[in-house]
Amino acid sequence: MDRAEVDARIRTLAEPFNKNGAEIDEDTTFAGDLEFDSLTVMDFVAAIEDEFDIIISMNQQAEIETWGNLVDTVSDTQSA
Amino acid sequence: MSEGIDEPGRPVESAVGQGDLFAKFDPLIAMREGLLATGQEDPFNLVMERVLSPTRAVCNGRDTILLGTYNYMGMTFDPDVIEAGKAALDEFGSGTTGSRVLNGTYRGHRECEDALREFYAMDHAMVFSTGYQANLGIISTIAGKGDYIVLDIDSHASIWDGCKLGDAEVVPFRHNDVEAMDKRLGRIPAGAGKLVILEGVYSMLGDIAPLKEMVAVAKKHGAMVLVDEAHSMGFIGEHGRGVCEAAGVIGDCDFIIGTFSKSVGTVGGFCVSNHPKFEILRLVCRPYVFTASLPPSVVATAAASIRKLMHGSNKRAHLWENSKRLHGGLKALGFQLGTGNPQSAIVAVIMPDLERGAMMWEALLKEGLYVNLARPPATPANMTLLRCSLCAEHTAEEVETILGMFERAGKSVGII
Numbered sequence: 063m064d065r066a067e068v069d070a071r072i073r074t075l076a077e078p079f080n081k082n083g084a085e086i087d088e089d090t091t092f093a094g095d096l097e098f099d100s101l102t103v104m105d106f107v108a109a110i111e112d113e114f115d116i117i118i119s120m121n122q123q124a125e126i127e128t129w130g131n132l133v134d135t136v137s138d139t140q141s142a
Numbered sequence: 143m144s145e146g147i148d149e150p151g152r153p154v155e156s157a158v159g160q161g162d163l164f165a166k167f168d169p170l171i172a173m174r175e176g177l178l179a180t181g182q183e184d185p186f187n188l189v190m191e192r193v194l195s196p197t198r199a200v201c202n203g204r205d206t207i208l209l210g211t212y213n214y215m216g217m218t219f220d221p222d223v224i225e226a227g228k229a230a231l232d233e234f235g236s237g238t239t240g241s242r243v244l245n246g247t248y249r250g251h252r253e254c255e256d257a258l259r260e261f262y263a264m265d266h267a268m269v270f271s272t273g274y275q276a277n278l279g280i281i282s283t284i285a286g287k288g289d290y291i292v293l294d295i296d297s298h299a300s301i302w303d304g305c306k307l308g309d310a311e312v313v314p315f316r317h318n319d320v321e322a323m324d325k326r327l328g329r330i331p332a333g334a335g336k337l338v339i340l341e342g343v344y345s346m347l348g349d350i351a352p353l354k355e356m357v358a359v360a361k362k363h364g365a366m367v368l369v370d371e372a373h374s375m376g377f378i379g380e381h382g383r384g385v386c387e388a389a390g391v392i393g394d395c396d397f398i399i400g401t402f403s404k405s406v407g408t409v410g411g412f413c414v415s416n417h418p419k420f421e422i423l424r425l426v427c428r429p430y431v432f433t434a435s436l437p438p439s440v441v442a443t444a445a446a447s448i449r450k451l452m453h454g455s456n457k458r459a460h461l462w463e464n465s466k467r468l469h470g471g472l473k474a475l476g477f478q479l480g481t482g483n484p485q486s487a488i489v490a491v492i493m494p495d496l497e498r499g500a501m502m503w504e505a506l507l508k509e510g511l512y513v514n515l516a517r518p519p520a521t522p523a524n525m526t527l528l529r530c531s532l533c534a535e536h537t538a539e540e541v542e543t544i545l546g547m548f549e550r551a552g553k554s555v556g557i558i
Contacts, residue, residue, distance in 0.1 A: 101523060104295055104314060108322065117329045119290070119311035 063140055068114075069133045075109045088130035114140060177497070183504050185515040195219055196407075196535045201512055209530045209544060210514035212345075214487045215376045215457055216535030217407030217447045227408075230442035237437045242269075243424060246435030254441040257448040258412055262383055262398060266420040269412050269441065271433050273372055273401030274300040276411030279429035280368065280397060281339065282308035289335035292326050292360075294318065294351070296344050296522050298370065307429075310337070317344070317522065320355045327363040336365035342385030343373035346521050346529070347480030348488030350378075353389040361394055368397040376405030376451040377458055377487055402444045405451060410436050410444055457534035461487055464532045464541050471545040476558040480527065490516075491528040491548075498555055499526035505551035511544060 073086065079102055080086070084095055092098045098106065107118050110132075116139045118126075126132050178184060183202065192200040196216035197208050217223055230250055240246035251269060258267035270276040281304030285291050289310040293301060296317040305312045313330075315322040323338070330336055338360040340351050353369065360367045371384030379387030382405075386392040396417060402410035413423075424430060436444075462484075469484035472491060480490030493499030496517050503515040506528070514529040521527055532541075552558035 099524075100519075101295075104316070108316065111329070112325065115329060117290075117311075117313055117326060119313050120305075121311050 063137075065133060065137045068137045068140065071113060072110060072133060072136060075113055076106065079106050086129055088128065088133075090129040091127055092129075092132075093127075110136060116140070177500055180497075182500050183507060185500055185503050188507075188512070193218075197533050197540065199512070201507070204507070204510055206507070206510050206512050207536075207540060207544060207547075208512050209532070209536075210512050211533065212373070212404040212531050213407060213533050214373075214461060214531065215405040215407070215451060215454060216533045217405065217450065220407070220447065220450065222450060223407065223443045223446045226446035227439040227443040230438040234438035236439070238435045240434060241431055242435045243431050248435075248438050248441070250438045250441040250445065251435060254410075254445040254448070255412075257445040258414055261381070261448050261452055262392075262414045263381075264398075264414040265416045265418075267412055267414045268420070268423060268427075268430065269410055269436065269444075270430055271411070271436055272409060273399070273403060273411035274303075275429040275433065276399050276401070276413055277301050277370065278304045278307055279427040280399060280413045280423070281305060281337070282429075283423060283427040284366075284397075285310035285335065285337045289337065290330045291337050291339060292323060292330075292365065293339040294323075294341065294344075296346065297339060297341065298345065298372075299520070301339055301341075301370065310335075318349070318351055320352060320359060323356060324359045324363075327359065327365060330363075336360075336363060337368060338365045339368045340370070341373075342369055342371040342378065343486040343488065345373050345488060346516060346525075346527060347490045348373075348484075348486045348529075349481045350374075350385050350485045353386050353391050357386070357389075357391040357394045366396040367394065368399060369395045370399045372399070372401045372404060373486060373488065375400045376454060377461055382451055382454060382458060402440075402447075406444050406447045408440050408443045408447065410440060454534075461532060461534040463538070464534070464536050465489065467538070467541050468530060468532060468544065471541070472548060475545070475549050475552065477548070477552065487532045489530045489532070491530065493526040493528060494557065496526045498557060499528065502551055502555045502557060503528060505555055506547060509547035509551055511547045511551075 080096060111118060114136060122135060126135055188201055190199045190201050196213045196218050199206055199208055234248055238246040254269055255267040270279060277300035285308050287309040290313060291305055291310045292313045294317055295314045313326050315326050340356055343350050357367055369386050374384040376382040378385050383392055386395045397413055397415045399413050402408045465484045465487050469489050473479055478492040493502060499515060506513055516527040516529050518524040
């Protein structure tokens with residue numbers, strides 16, 4: 063799966079959590095721009111984990127600030 | 143050290159200028175000030191001037207029924223427990239001034255660990271200076287780099303801090319969700335060490351974990367299991383060993399963490415285990431090694447209390463009656479509760495918001511009732527809760543009095 067496809071699939075998963083319908087680009091931040099609280103993060107991460115059958119540990123999550131970071135992490139885990 | 147702040151001639155302004163490390167607390171300071179500006183008594187600054195019994199104290203000048211102490215079995219004023227503490231003070235002095243691995247292991251520490259091994263019918267017991275340190279120490283020491291910790295998202299702060307202190311990969315799952323836990327365990331790379339961390343009773347809502355199913359799933363994946371039974375010891379299970387005993391899975395729990403600051407009625411924490419190599423932890427567990435051991439009087443009171451709790455079945459039965467009556471009574475009054483049925487000695491009353499939660503807390507205090515006000519971020523789903531924890535020493539009449547107080551306070555604040 064290439065990066066664009068990973069991005070598209072995560073974008074679909076993010077829709078129900080993006081309550082304000084904020085525009086999402088590579089530099090969009092989860093805490094700031096999307097206003098995700100810790101519970102939303104947990105549910106969103108769980109949805110991604112189930113979709114791609116991967117684990118994104120909290121240690122990895124701590125390194126993810128932007129949408130681009132997230133897509134990179136999932137893409138890397140996919141190819142690993 | 144408050145005198146120092148007012149010392150004349152000190153450049154006070156410089157401390158609050160640019161680069162003030164306290165700036166991050168501004169939102170919390172503002173929220174607190176907003177709450178107290180309404181004339182509200184400070185819920186987080188209560189002083190107990192006198193403590194009359196496990197269930198009564200003089201708080202902020204008022205005679206008050208205590209319904210938020212975790213003193214489940216009412217051991218704090220037990221005559222045998224107090225006698226044991228006094229004797230230890232006389233014989234061994236006020237403190238050990240040393241680490242358990244140096245000069246801080248007295249006869250009493252060993253006797254306390256013996257009492258725990260007997261209480262749980264397990265091979266090993268290790269006593270820490272607090273329950274917080276027990277979780278911090280055991281978790282950070284046994285799960286290291288490359289290992290995976292799979293834990294419930296509603297875990298206690300001491301569990302999260304234990305994860306943070308160690309180097310393991312941390313993977314949370316939705317509260318009490320067996321399937322979500324199963325899936326996450328299934329995705330862990332082959333060969334990695336796995337530790338599942340669960341609690342018997344979750345203290346915010348007072349609900350219990352489906353340990354029978356969860357421990358079976360953990361074992362299916364070859365994970366070690368640690369269960370924190372802080373809020374169930376002495377009360378749940380035939381011998382008071384906890385939810386894992388009641389669920390019939392205590393034999394599959396590799397580590398049980400507990401505390402002396404609830405049913406046991408003093409302070410301290412512990413881990414019990416049947417792991418054949420368990421004793422090595424005494425040398426490698428930093429929160430065990432690099433702190434002073436508990437004072438002799440504390441371990442003496444703990445040991446005496448633990449031994450009495452082994453024979454506490456009548457008190458356990460009365461505590462269940464209290465929990466069921468309070469839960470049923472509050473439900474009938476129209477309060478929204480954390481659990482549909484009484485599952486532990488904690489009954490959590492859900493408040494519509496922090497403001498009315500604080501008003502209700504104060505109205506109850508003025509009625510002469512103390513409960514815990516719990517607010518985000520300590521609570522799940524950002525709820526504001528009035529947490530009631532019952533004691534085996536509450537009389538049936540006291541529980542009726544408590545219900546009357548809740549009814550009047552709830553009506554005056556407009557919650558029911």
